[in-house]
Amino acid sequence: MLVDFRPHARLCSPTTPVTIDESLGPVVGALGESGTDLSRVRVVCDWVQYKQNFREVVEVRPILSGDPDGPVPEGVRDDDLEVAVDVRRAAGVDLRARTREVLEGTAGVGDVFLEDWTPTRQSCLWGFNALYWSALELWEKATGQAYEQALPGGESDARNRGAARDVIGELFAVWDGLADRGALPPELYVVEIGVGNGAQARVFLDELRDMDARHGRGYYRRLHYLMCDYSQHVLDLARETVADHAEHVSAFVVDACRPRSVLAFLQFRVFLIYISNVYDNLPNDEVAQLGGRTYLVESRAYLPAAEAAEIAASVNARPDQLPGLVSTLLRLGPTLLAEARPDHVGSPDEAVAFWRRVWSAVRLAERYAGLAGLDLYELSPTVNGEALRPLLESGADVRMHVSNGAVASFTETIGLLHPFGKLVCHDLFARDVGAYRTGFRGPGKYDGSVVNWVNGPLLAHIGRRRGFDVSYAPFAHRTGTNIVTMTAQVRD
Numbered sequence: 001m002l003v004d005f006r007p008h009a010r011l012c013s014p015t016t017p018v019t020i021d022e023s024l025g026p027v028v029g030a031l032g033e034s035g036t037d038l039s040r041v042r043v044v045c046d047w048v049q050y051k052q053n054f055r056e057v058v059e060v061r062p063i064l065s066g067d068p069d070g071p072v073p074e075g076v077r078d079d080d081l082e083v084a085v086d087v088r089r090a091a092g093v094d095l096r097a098r099t100r101e102v103l104e105g106t107a108g109v110g111d112v113f114l115e116d117w118t119p120t121r122q123s124c125l126w127g128f129n130a131l132y133w134s135a136l137e138l139w140e141k142a143t144g145q146a147y148e149q150a151l152p153g154g155e156s157d158a159r160n161r162g163a164a165r166d167v168i169g170e171l172f173a174v175w176d177g178l179a180d181r182g183a184l185p186p187e188l189y190v191v192e193i194g195v196g197n198g199a200q201a202r203v204f205l206d207e208l209r210d211m212d213a214r215h216g217r218g219y220y221r222r223l224h225y226l227m228c229d230y231s232q233h234v235l236d237l238a239r240e241t242v243a244d245h246a247e248h249v250s251a252f253v254v255d256a257c258r259p260r261s262v263l264a265f266l267q268f269r270v271f272l273i274y275i276s277n278v279y280d281n282l283p284n285d286e287v288a289q290l291g292g293r294t295y296l297v298e299s300r301a302y303l304p305a306a307e308a309a310e311i312a313a314s315v316n317a318r319p320d321q322l323p324g325l326v327s328t329l330l331r332l333g334p335t336l337l338a339e340a341r342p343d344h345v346g347s348p349d350e351a352v353a354f355w356r357r358v359w360s361a362v363r364l365a366e367r368y369a370g371l372a373g374l375d376l377y378e379l380s381p382t383v384n385g386e387a388l389r390p391l392l393e394s395g396a397d398v399r400m401h402v403s404n405g406a407v408a409s410f411t412e413t414i415g416l417l418h419p420f421g422k423l424v425c426h427d428l429f430a431r432d433v434g435a436y437r438t439g440f441r442g443p444g445k446y447d448g449s450v451v452n453w454v455n456g457p458l459l460a461h462i463g464r465r466r467g468f469d470v471s472y473a474p475f476a477h478r479t480g481t482n483i484v485t486m487t488a489q490v491r492d
Ligand SMILES: C[S@@+](CC[C@H](N)C(=O)[O-])C[C@H]1O[C@@H](n2cnc3c(N)ncnc32)[C@H](O)[C@@H]1O
Pocket: 133, 156, 157, 158, 193, 194, 195, 196, 197, 199, 200, 228, 229, 230, 231, 234, 254, 255, 256, 257, 275, 276, 277, 278, 281, 282
């Protein structure tokens, strides 16, 4: 048996101690009693720091080795299943009984599946995520809480004036240099992707106008600030927030994963691409290198039996009707759900209550599907799975995020940059592969949306291949934050 205890630092933590005896002992005990072939089992322990998440305390994940006709690498370790434990929640649970139920399959009786197995980036959880942003107003009205309160620190770092001034100062230095050589274009483009309530745009525009007034070279007059988001509601909010700067701002409905479909006209013309807290919110697969083989994590969203029964009763439905209702909710949104299915939800408010209950209950079952070859895995439309090889083969077993949406967004947007332009992104990044071996990096739930840390070394590797320097630094304007600033610019 192989045991991977990732949050090992917690074993000596004075504030939140865990012990191997308590978090692992009962699991191994139950495995021993179950008749499972222990030579083909992995046990992984995580500390799932997100109070709202998609995990049960104990889960079993089948490991499917994939292509039966493919070559068998020398010395691989072929496991049949992985038992996963969230040690943060283990203390309050009879782990031995729970593991026994999970292994016998009795724990899952009556669970309601919302979809078939699929690579996680195609799971319906991304439908929930998109719905959250498109129907944000209804969700926030129901919870009485703004989305920013769920972000790290309870407020977006995008509002930070010091951070904005630093970025603008660097922009001015570039513009001064180009202007002195007569090479500054008449229009100065800045693109922001994923604008939320517009606070980031507002801070940037206010600061730029003030700094320009002192600097005296008329840059604000030439500025075009393009706000991009896939939610029309969010764009409307942001537009109100920056009403003072209306002449310099345009708003575009853009999918962050396919920005060129709208922004291609800006190729080589953008001086700054500004993104914060968006990459961690884009569709993401996970891959794993286990015992010498490569796997793609496949997921399947479901509602646990007890919650499914309660939710079904609350909308006058049987549990087996829930997948249909959820799919209609994700397709039409809560307001139209109330019109389409008045027999189940009598008003938009009831539809929002249904949505919130489902979201709170939804879990992801997982399994590992063998990948026949990294070259056969399409990481993004222009990046082949081979880009993962140096990271997957960087040492011991590892399971890590692919950050497919972030990679697609990043590769398309850097192509828009002016030769002296840069992309600046504040977000949750895993800065090295080791971060995936020692910590849980998502998915977690932030209110109604999904969060996954972004694979920093992968973006850096892909950027380098395209002639860009990609660097990471802790967010410089707030101490104790996990937020990291990524900067990408054409290599000198
Ligand atoms: C957490 S908010 C961040 C808002 C702001 N940048 C900040 O830091 O406060 C995420 C934003 O990304 C947008 N977003 C998420 N997925 C997107 C996608 N695929 N395409 C475009 N926008 C997306 C959401 O609508 C939302 O405005």
